Amino acid sequence: MAAHALATPDPNHVSGKVGLHDGRSGDVLAERSESSRRIIAGYGFWIFLLSDIIMFSAFFASYAVLVGATADGPSGRDLFDLDNVAIETGCLLLSSFACGMASVAASVKNRLWFTVAMAATLVLGLAFLGLEVREFYGMVVQGAGPSRSAFLSAFFALVGCHGLHVAIGILWLLTMVAQVYAKGFRGEILRRILCFSLFWHALDIVWVALFTVVYLLGSGA
Amino acid sequence: MNDQGGKVDRHQSDTAPGDDRESVVGEVRNYVIGFGLATFLTAASYFFAQSGFIWGPAIPVALIALAIAQMGVHLVFFLHITTGPDNINNSLALAFGTLIVLLIMAGSIWIMAHLNHNMMPMDQIMRMQR
Numbered sequence: 001m002a003a004h005a006l007a008t009p010d011p012n013h014v015s016g017k018v019g020l021h022d023g024r025s026g027d028v029l030a031e032r033s034e035s036s037r038r039i040i041a042g043y044g045f046w047i048f049l050l051s052d053i054i055m056f057s058a059f060f061a062s063y064a065v066l067v068g069a070t071a072d073g074p075s076g077r078d079l080f081d082l083d084n085v086a087i088e089t090g091c092l093l094l095s096s097f098a099c100g101m102a103s104v105a106a107s108v109k110n111r112l113w114f115t116v117a118m119a120a121t122l123v124l125g126l127a128f129l130g131l132e133v134r135e136f137y138g139m140v141v142q143g144a145g146p147s148r149s150a151f152l153s154a155f156f157a158l159v160g161c162h163g164l165h166v167a168i169g170i171l172w173l174l175t176m177v178a179q180v181y182a183k184g185f186r187g188e189i190l191r192r193i194l195c196f197s198l199f200w201h202a203l204d205i206v207w208v209a210l211f212t213v214v215y216l217l218g219s220g221a
Numbered sequence: 222m223n224d225q226g227g228k229v230d231r232h233q234s235d236t237a238p239g240d241d242r243e244s245v246v247g248e249v250r251n252y253v254i255g256f257g258l259a260t261f262l263t264a265a266s267y268f269f270a271q272s273g274f275i276w277g278p279a280i281p282v283a284l285i286a287l288a289i290a291q292m293g294v295h296l297v298f299f300l301h302i303t304t305g306p307d308n309i310n311n312s313l314a315l316a317f318g319t320l321i322v323l324l325i326m327a328g329s330i331w332i333m334a335h336l337n338h339n340m341m342p343m344d345q346i347m348r349m350q351r
Contacts, residue, residue, distance in 0.1 A: 042237030046311060050318035057322040061329035086267060093259055100252040100299055108245055198239045201299040205292050208263075212288035216270040217281055 034187050038194065045195040049202045052165075056206050059161055060213060063154040067218070071149035076218030079144055081135070085215045088131045089207065092166075095124030096204040103197040109185040118177050121200070125170050132163050155214065162210055165203050172196055236307040239300055255298020262291040 067076070102117035136156070139145065146156035176196050179189050241248045266287040269275055275283055296302045302311050 038240070039235045039237040042239055043235075043310060043314075046238040047314055050314055053318060054321050054325065057325045058329075061326050064326070064330050065333040082267070082271070089263055093256065093263065096295075096299060097252055097256045100255075101249070103239070104245060104248045104252070107248070194237060194239050198300060201239075201295060204299070205295045208288050208291045208295065212266060212284050216266060216284050220270050220280060 037187070038191055041191040042194050042198065045198055049198060053202065053206065056158075056161070056209075059154075059158040060209065063158045063214065066150040066154040069150035071151075073149040073152065074142075074144050075151065076155075076214070077220075079139055080215050080219040082215060082219055084131060084135055085211055088128050089211050091124045091128040091131070092204050092207050095121045095128065096201055098124060099197050099200045103193060106180075106185060106190060106193045111180065111185075114180060115177060118173060122170060122173055125166055125173070129163060129166055129170070132159070132166075136160070159210065159214065162203065162206055165206075169196075169200055169203060172199070235310060236301075236305075238302060238308075238311045241301045242307070251298050251301075255294055258294045258298070259291055262287050262294065266291075 098117050098120035102114055102121060105111075105113035105117055136159075139152075144152055146153050173196065176189075176193055179192070183189055236242060241251060243251065266284050269280060269283050269287070296315070302308060302315060304312060
C-alpha cells in the first residue's frame with residue numbers, strides 16, 4: 001500500500017480523483033460513505049468558521065485600541081442601551097436553541113418539526129436584526145454615526161459585521177427550508193443543514209464576546 | 222485505502238463538528254442544558270455589570286471570565302466539540318484558532334498601547350512641523 005501511495009502522482013488526492021486498480025478513475029467523494037462525507041463537509045466548514053472568528057478578532061482588536069478615541073464625541077456610556085442589548089441577546093440565544101431543535105428534527109427527518117423550529121429561528125433572528133437596525137438608526141440620527149469618531153467607526157464596523165453575518169444567515173436559513181421542501185432530507189441537504197447550524201451557533205459565540213466587550217464593559221467602565 | 226478500492230472508511234472514528242453521538246432525547250437534553258447554562262451565565266454578567274455586588278476594578282475580569290465560560294458552554298452543548306478521541310481534529314483546529322485569536326488581540330492591544338504611550342502629543346508634533 002505504501003509503495004502504491006508513493007507511486008501515485010497525487011498521494012493526497014487533492015485533485016478529487018483517485019486511480020482504481022482496474023485503471024478506471026472515480027470521484028473520491030462519490031466513493032466515500034455518507035458519514036465520512038458528513039465529517040469532511042463539517043470539518044471543512046469548521047475551519048472556515050474558525051477563520052471567520054479570526055477575522056472578527058481583528059475587528060475586536062481595532063475596537064479595543066480605538067475605544068477611547070471618541071474625538072470629544074459621545075462614548076459608549078452615553079449611547080448604549082443595555083435593556084435593548086439584553087433583548088437582542090435573548091433573541092439570539094433562543095434562536096440558537098431553536099436552530100439546535102431544527103437540526104435534531106433534521107436528523108430524524110421530521111419535516112413538520114424542522115419547519116416549526118426553523119420558523120422560530122427565523123423570527124428570533126429577524127427580531128435581533130430589527131432591534132440592531134433600530135439601534136444603529138437611533139445613533140446615526142443623534143449625530144453618532146460611523147463618521148463621528150474613530151471609536152464609532154470601530155463600533156459600527158464590529159457590530160455591523162456581526163449583523164451582516166446574521167442577515168446572510170437568515171438568507172441561508174430560508175434557502176435550507178426551501179431545499180428541504182423541494183428535495184427532501186437527502187444526504188447533501190443534511191450536510192448543508194449541519195453547516196448552517198454550525199454557522200448560526202458560531203454567530204451566537206461571537207455575540208457573547210460582543211455584548212461583553214462592547215456593551216457591558218463599554219457602558220460600565 | 223486504495224487497495225480496497227476506497228471502500229474503507231478511514232474516518233470511522235471521527236465525529237463531524239456539530240454532530241452529537243446521542244439518541245434524540247439525549248440530543249434535546251444537551252441543547253436544553255446548554256440553553257439553561259448560557260442563560261444563567263448571561264444573566265450573571267448583566268447582574269455583575271449593573272449592580273455594585275463586586276469591587277469596581279474587578280468587574281471587567283469577572284465579565285471576561287463569564288464570557289469565556291459561556292463560549293465554552295456554547296462549544297460543548299451547541300457545537301458538540303468535546304475532548305473525546307473522535308473529536309481530536311475538531312478540538313485541535315479550535316486550539317489553533319484560539320491561539321491566532323489571542324495573538325491578534327493581545328499583540329494589537331500591546332503594540333498600540335506602547336505606540337500611544339511613546340508618541341509625542343499631537344499639538345507638539347504640529348508645533349514642530351511649523
